[in-house]
Amino acid sequence: MKKRLLLLDAYALIYRAYYAFINRPMRNSKGLNTSAIYGFIRATLDAIKKFEPTHVAVAFDVSGKTFRNDIYPEYKAQREETPEDIKTSVPIIKNLLEAFNIPIIEKEGFEADDIIGTIATKANPDEFEVIMMTPDKDYGQLLRDNVIMAKPARSGNDMEIVTAKEFCEKYDIQKPEQFIDILALWGDVSDNIKGVNKVGEKTAAKLISQYGSIDNLLQNIDKLSPSQKKNFEEARDLIPLNKKLVSIVTDIDLKLDIDNDLKVSPPKTEELIPLLEELEFRTLLKEFGASKRKEQGQYVQGSLFDMPANKPERPTFNLKTIDDFDVDYRIAKSRDDRAKLIDELKQCQEFAFDTETTGLDPISAELVGLSFAIKTNKAWWVSVPKNQDEAKSIVQEFAEVFANHNIGKIGQNIKFDMQVLLNYDIEIKGKLFDTMLAHYLLEPDARHNLDYLSEIYLNYKPISIEELIGKKGKSQGNMRNVDPELITRYACEDADLAYQLKQVLFEKLQGQGLTELYFKLEEPLIEVLTHMERNGVTLDSQSLKEYGEMLSKQLVELEKEIRNMAGVPDLNISSPKQLGEVLFDKLKIATDAKLTKTKQYSTNEEELQKYIDKHPIVSKILEFRGIKKLLSTYIETLPLLVNKKTGKIHTSFNQAVASTGRLSSNNPNLQNIPIRDENGREIRKAFIPSSEEHLLLSADYSQIELRLMAHMSNDQIMLEAFEKGEDIHAATAAKIFKVPLNEVTREQRSKAKTANFGMIYGISAFGLSQRLGISRTEAKELIDGYFDTYKGVKAYMDQCVAEARERGFVETIFGRKRFLPDINSNNQVVRGLAERNAINAPIQGSAADIIKMAMINVHREIISRKLKSKMIIQVHDELVFDVYKPELDEVKEVVKRCMEGAASLKVPLEVDMGIGNNWLEAH
């Protein structure tokens, strides 16, 4: 990995920090204005955290004359005196930098930009990436392939990265040095440099873009308009001086060994702490205070901070694009071309492929073409005609290679391509390497889109889809209309990138011991989900519609009543802001209303429930909310998602979203169809079998997460309860309340149930007290009682956290990992979340693994037994099937056996099944 050098322009950043707080300066108790100090140090540390440089330096201007004043006495002459607060801040900042072990560099007669220019130029491009942190645009002239600029964050936004390429594009110039000429024409008000009259940024850029340089421009001065020519004639003598003034010096004699002198090293804590204490920088003290871990010196080597050993790749920039490579992307135009391609594919052990389609909905999308990558930078594009009969016959030419078991297929989100190709009767066999899923296992919390992966792992920026079909939203373009040359580059690039990513990611999977999880679980699941999504679910839109009409009437009625009670005729009840104001300001139903983090009144159900007796409007609002939710999220929306082609609803199961390993479902989300609430569960009645000859079968794991808790913690008491087949919540109640099992009250059981769930989530006394509406002391007692009973559970939870601390991750029973870098955070809120994740992720994730295994096995049996019945929905611990009635007994047997046999735990896995003419009945 290249070394990375971060160079900071001290005064520019200090000024910026100072003025950022100008309206509300920070002061310590002695009255010292610490805005500039804090702002600058924070920006510096943030940059170090973000860029993770191996080398760093801060450049200061030296007060007094510089060589620029010698050649131009008016240089910066108009500048106002430096504010007193900044003057006093600078020595303190220098002390701080020293304590942080960040080198300071200054040189008499020169400015910070000259120092940075010199170092950036001197740093060997093969050895160093250089980041210049400054808000000053002039640094643009220094940009190179290995030198980028970081402009500090402006309020709200992240800091802005500028690369040489982007910079040149912005000014439409060939190389960054040309910016000197632009500046010389443009001038610089803040430096008191007068440019050419009537020439600003835009004109200067245009002229340099056009003529290449000032010299050439002046030679062609007659081509300018008369008035412009006059302005240039007048400025002619000034230009050489301007050029000198705006040119950043790159060859100061600094007597500096970059590699040795600027190396990042840990702060000198003993010097740093007193300084931070005096300044009263509490957050920084927390961060750099002498915590135990710091004393043990757990720094990642070469880092200023203690960072988790396993962290996302460090940020990259200066991304390469297609133009930086000599790629061999070809179009297969004729049948002969395709035959040649197919021949090449047959010779491959593996190839990457991608489909381009007319849309993102795989059911209705039509193929526009296919791309295949055979090796790095070598790919083919096969265009597919609009006529679907012709299309199919061309695509069919590839059926054999796709179906070949011995040829591996690589792709990004293969499920989509698999579905599209299924429309053309193409089956995909052989090992599938899905780069998205591989990365999901490697970094479950990260994003996994191709652009991101390319950037991180290949240092490459793909052609943006917007270049092809325009921004979505307005005048949505179509893949069909894209220029053939361009679509070839785009599609081949995608396949090529998938191919290249596979090589990187496969090695990483092996390194992490994740290949087995990938090939046993995630890879076979691709095909299963493909079929489930395609199967779809039948919706009884008619009954939904009728139910919706009834609810709508109630809603209108409620709205009227609520507005009347509120005395606000145009109240929007769906606006929490308006609602809160009505309830708490106007009706004053309470004075101690809870506020949200944006200081609005909190009007969620939990809060409103507290005031239900204060005013009759409250219960009406809750009722309104409930009905509105059902209507807008389900009743009115689901029928719109019925596919015209199939008459069914086709959700999309996302296999790479949930960081614990679960699936998620969207478009629509079929995993949150109401069931708890009486009104809501009516909606389940609209999910029906595909025909009269079918039934819905729902099979769900009983208490799978608690069983996993028992299994993983090896808690004898809990294991025993499950083995005896006891009602686990009642059994828990009996034990923690010390009553016989048959005397457990409803209330006790309910409390125990909440406590059981609490364990799975990584409980806190506060959380439990909130849920149960009891005091924290009571909650604490309850938890103590719980741990007293289930001693193994307590030990297991502690062990999870300890493991996460030690290894940086926790694991499921199938070896799925979740990395928890925050487990060592100094921020206890952040750390607390990581600790609860350490407890919850192995449980939730193992349950996800188990049902995935079950789905794969059920699917295989359905195929091998050639059943007409279909698996259609998964809801985390439940599978729903559209069962062909004559197969009912067989399907029930297969499903139960596959689900219960998906893993062998210390407790039996139990599955409950139900059948019915709709999803509600089946439950």
Next chain:
DNA sequence: CGAGTCACG
């Protein structure tokens, strides 16, 4: 586009 709310396991 974020915040608030609420549906599910």
Next chain:
DNA sequence: ACGTACGTGACTCGA
């Protein structure tokens, strides 16, 4: 002193 149970997706409002 501070904020607190885990994981999702969809809708609505309003800057």
